[in-house]
Amino acid sequence: MTVQQVLFIVISLVVLGAALFVVTTRNLFRAALMMILAFFGIAGLFVLLEIGLFAVAQVLIYIGAISILVIFAVMLTRGMQGMVPRNSQAVGAAVTAAIIFAVLLLILGPLRVTVDLARWPVISLFAGNASPREVGGIAWTPANQAIPPVPETYISDFGRALVDLNQYLLPFLLIAFLVDVVLAGAIFIARQRRPAEVIEERQLRAEEDAEEAEAMRRASAPSALPEGAVASAADH
Amino acid sequence: MQNVLNGIPLWWYLVVSSALFCIGLYGTLARKNAIALLMGVELMLNAANINLLAFWRYLAPDTAGGLAFAAFVLVIAAAEAAVGLALVISVYRTTRSIDPEALDQMKL
Amino acid sequence: MNPINDLLRILSDFVAGIIGSIFSFSPFLADLVTMGLAALILCTFAALSFMGLTYVERKVVARIQDRLGPNQAGPLGLLQPLADGIKMFTKEDTTPANADRWVYNLAPLVIAIFALTTYAVLPFAPGVVGTNLNVGAFYLIAIGSGSIVAILMAGWGSNNKYALLGAFRTVAQLVGYEVPMLLNVLPVVMMAGSMSLVDIIHKQTTLDGNPGIPFIVFFPLSALVFLISGIAETGRSPFDLLEAESEIVAGFHVEYSGMKFALFFLGEYVNALAVAFVFSTFFLGGYAGPILPPYIWLLLKAAFIFFIFMWLRGTLPRIRIDQMHNLNWKFFVPVSIVHLVVVMVLMKLFVTSPAQAQAVGGILVTPIAQAVILFIASMTILLVSLAIAAQRARALRLQEEAILERRRAENLAAVGA
Numbered sequence: 001m002t003v004q005q006v007l008f009i010v011i012s013l014v015v016l017g018a019a020l021f022v023v024t025t026r027n028l029f030r031a032a033l034m035m036i037l038a039f040f041g042i043a044g045l046f047v048l049l050e051i052g053l054f055a056v057a058q059v060l061i062y063i064g065a066i067s068i069l070v071i072f073a074v075m076l077t078r079g080m081q082g083m084v085p086r087n088s089q090a091v092g093a094a095v096t097a098a099i100i101f102a103v104l105l106l107i108l109g110p111l112r113v114t115v116d117l118a119r120w121p122v123i124s125l126f127a128g129n130a131s132p133r134e135v136g137g138i139a140w141t142p143a144n145q146a147i148p149p150v151p152e153t154y155i156s157d158f159g160r161a162l163v164d165l166n167q168y169l170l171p172f173l174l175i176a177f178l179v180d181v182v183l184a185g186a187i188f189i190a191r192q193r194r195p196a197e198v199i200e201e202r203q204l205r206a207e208e209d210a211e212e213a214e215a216m217r218r219a220s221a222p223s224a225l226p227e228g229a230v231a232s233a234a235d236h
Numbered sequence: 237m238q239n240v241l242n243g244i245p246l247w248w249y250l251v252v253s254s255a256l257f258c259i260g261l262y263g264t265l266a267r268k269n270a271i272a273l274l275m276g277v278e279l280m281l282n283a284a285n286i287n288l289l290a291f292w293r294y295l296a297p298d299t300a301g302g303l304a305f306a307a308f309v310l311v312i313a314a315a316e317a318a319v320g321l322a323l324v325i326s327v328y329r330t331t332r333s334i335d336p337e338a339l340d341q342m343k344l
Numbered sequence: 345m346n347p348i349n350d351l352l353r354i355l356s357d358f359v360a361g362i363i364g365s366i367f368s369f370s371p372f373l374a375d376l377v378t379m380g381l382a383a384l385i386l387c388t389f390a391a392l393s394f395m396g397l398t399y400v401e402r403k404v405v406a407r408i409q410d411r412l413g414p415n416q417a418g419p420l421g422l423l424q425p426l427a428d429g430i431k432m433f434t435k436e437d438t439t440p441a442n443a444d445r446w447v448y449n450l451a452p453l454v455i456a457i458f459a460l461t462t463y464a465v466l467p468f469a470p471g472v473v474g475t476n477l478n479v480g481a482f483y484l485i486a487i488g489s490g491s492i493v494a495i496l497m498a499g500w501g502s503n504n505k506y507a508l509l510g511a512f513r514t515v516a517q518l519v520g521y522e523v524p525m526l527l528n529v530l531p532v533v534m535m536a537g538s539m540s541l542v543d544i545i546h547k548q549t550t551l552d553g554n555p556g557i558p559f560i561v562f563f564p565l566s567a568l569v570f571l572i573s574g575i576a577e578t579g580r581s582p583f584d585l586l587e588a589e590s591e592i593v594a595g596f597h598v599e600y601s602g603m604k605f606a607l608f609f610l611g612e613y614v615n616a617l618a619v620a621f622v623f624s625t626f627f628l629g630g631y632a633g634p635i636l637p638p639y640i641w642l643l644l645k646a647a648f649i650f651f652i653f654m655w656l657r658g659t660l661p662r663i664r665i666d667q668m669h670n671l672n673w674k675f676f677v678p679v680s681i682v683h684l685v686v687v688m689v690l691m692k693l694f695v696t697s698p699a700q701a702q703a704v705g706g707i708l709v710t711p712i713a714q715a716v717i718l719f720i721a722s723m724t725i726l727l728v729s730l731a732i733a734a735q736r737a738r739a740l741r742l743q744e745e746a747i748l749e750r751r752r753a754e755n756l757a758a759v760g761a
Contacts (some may be wrong), residue, residue, distance in 0.1 A: 002243035003372060004244055005243045005244060008244050008248060012252045015252065015256065016255055016256065016259065019260065019263075019279050022263060022276075023260070023262055023266070023267070023276060023279075028271060029444075029447075031275060032275070033447065035279070038279065039282070042285075045249070045252070046286075048244070049249070049293045051289055051293065052478060052479045053303075053479050054285075054306060054307075056482045057307075057310060057482075058310070059487075060482070060485060060486040061311075062282070063490055064486065064490060064492065064522075065489070065519070066313070066314055066317045068496065068519060069317055069321050070271065070274070070275060071496050073325055074271055075508070077324065077334050088337075089265060092265075093265035096261070097259070097262040097265075098258070100257075100258055101254055104250075104254035104257070104258070105251065105254060108251070109254065110247050140246055141245075147293075148297055148298060149297070150293070150297045151297070151298055154300075154303070157298075157300055158300045158304065158307075160300075161304060162304060162307075167300065167304075168300070168301075172304075175308055175311050178315060182318055185322075186318050186322040189319075189323060190322050200330075204330070205332070
């Protein structure tokens with residue numbers, strides 16, 4: 001067990017544990033903090049892969065920008081006061097995720113399954129070659145071949161590839177354009193409202209608050225409401 | 237079995253990224269809050285990044301294609317998070333709810 | 345090896361040798377213990393300098409304000425940091441009601457950790473550096489952005505609306521001032537050809553045919569904007585609206601007392617010292633210098649920059665929050681972008697080595713000529729942008745005065761009628 005193996009196992013457990021916490025907790029702020037922990041773990045995985053540039057970029061972009069955006073959004077939409085309930089399709093989602101995980105393990109991982117199509121009643125009609133065969137466990141790295149080391153100048157090579165006409169200049173320019181459009185769009189969406197819209201929003205908020213106060217009053221005194229009071233409250 | 241880098245074979249990274257992807261998928265499909273949904277999407281994008289960079293490192297570290305692809309995924313994830321959260325805040329201002337199931341009409 | 349010049353390297357080799365011989369059965373453990381000891385020494389250095397800096401700052405600011413400063417605790421007040429430490433230790437350690445205890449207690453720890461991690465990549469002498477990351481400059485900015493999360497944790501964990509508001513404003517300021525910092529580190533990285541701090545300093549020394557010109561001569565505008573952004577990043581005066589007593593009652597750390605507040609305080613000073621070191625490394629040449637030993641040069645340069653911080657604190661009034669955001673987004677960012685583009689073009693036009701001239705097709709000049717050209721370009725952009733900003737400010741002020749005059753005339757007419 002080399003040091004890197006131990007480190008890898010520890011960091012992977014941290015990442016997956018934090019991700020599980022993110023998707024199952026009902027407290028949105030805790031979820032955001034655990035997401036930050038997951039991003040740190042992923043930066044650690046990049047360091048193990050000997051790609052320092054992306055580890056630092058991950059910390060700068062995901063933790064320094066996206067996580068702060070998420071926390072701001074959580075606070076601005078009052079996610080702190082409410083808890084996040086589960087969806088109506090939570091069970092189906094879990095089953096789907098499990099099935100997709102199994103398929104991905106077949107394709108990417110070491111899982112090997114022997115499939116005998118002749119035993120399946122309907123599918124065997126369509127299967128051409130129905131002899132039992134093995135699926136999965138593809139060796140993505142060819143055995144008995146050394147893994148080439150990362151060249152020392154990989155950062156400047158990467159930079160040069162991004163501006164090389166024969167390589168990745170076009171996607172680079174498209175991404176730059178996309179980021180420009182996103183900047184303009186986000187500013188527009190979050191712009192200051194005109195007075196008419198502001199008045200409309202204020203009315204909506206006042207109505208909502210009145211409804212909330214009403215509901216709280218009814219919840220705290222459930223048994224003592226005569227018919228007349230309910231009718232008069234509904235009138236307002 | 238396969239080749240190892242400091243004792244870590246490639247499929248370890250792939251398993252971790254698959255697991256992270258599926259956790260993110262569950263988080264996106266099973267939550268009632270638009271922001272929690274976006275957090276699941278970010279996890280999925282990170283899983284894709286791990287996958288890309290692991291393959292780049294093990295199979296072709298002297299080219300720049302994997303790095304470029306991963307960089308683009310990073311930038312697009314950031315852009316999408318920005319726009320998505322701006323939209324969520326804007327919708328919250330008018331309808332006071334961020335339940336994606338409640339937004340089923342084209343008119344606010 | 346000159347013993348005084350290479351003192352740090354001799355000491356570190358000696359200690360590494362001792363640990364290597366103790367742990368000779370396992371080189372991995374020897375490495376681990378050596379690195380742990382180095383980290384411990386760096387953190388102790390940062391903490392001790394924090395103590396000294398609080399004293400020096402109070403003395404300097406007091407002198408600027410025409411008073412004496414602490415002079416009661418010990419001779420010349422030298423034991424004042426000790427007295428402050430005892431006070432912090434013996435204060436009651438409270439936790440607000442209904443606060444999220446984990447988040448509340450972790451926040452000062454995370455800030456202190458991030459502040460101390462910046463010292464891991466700073467080169468203190470040739471060959472004496474924690475770790476020579478080949479993305480060192482990038483790493484420093486990323487660590488700065490990582491500490492922002494801890495501020496949000498502190499603001500939310502206090503269960504206090506004012507703390508939350510203070511945390512929001514702090515984060516808005518810190519995230520905003522990262523952009524000019526990053527944009528102005530880029531010319532330095534382009535000139536040095538690498539993001540590694542050791543390479544950046546190497547390019548400013550006289551070794552290997554380098555001209556030995558510090559980068560502040562090449563890019564004065566970058567240096568100025570980086571310095572001001574650095575002051576804003578650490579939340580020092582005049583950008584200390586976020587923790588001002590009269591504005592927002594100490595901002596996001598209002599609910600912290602005792603040792604936890606001391607950790608926030610330590611984070612701020614350690615950050616400021618780190619910015620001073622980083623500025624010396626990027627723009628003033630780090631440990632390069634003619635006669636004195638390298639570590640003395642670095643300490644002198646960092647001390648000079650920190651003196652400028654203290655000078656600004658004692659002299660300038662607090663800046664308002666809308667003025668601060670205007671300054672950042674409407675002045676620093678456009679000017680930095682224009683400067684970056686101009687520098688890029690000029691660096692490709694006027695190259696210093698024949699190989700580059702052949703490959704890229706530029707004009708071959710001596711390094712000093714390149715320095716002069718870039719200096720003139722930088723200063724031109726700086727003066728032109730300052731002139732434009734001054735003109736706009738004057739126009740705005742005249743407009744406001746005209747409105748005030750009109751209102752005053754109306755009031756007089758209303759009173760008279």
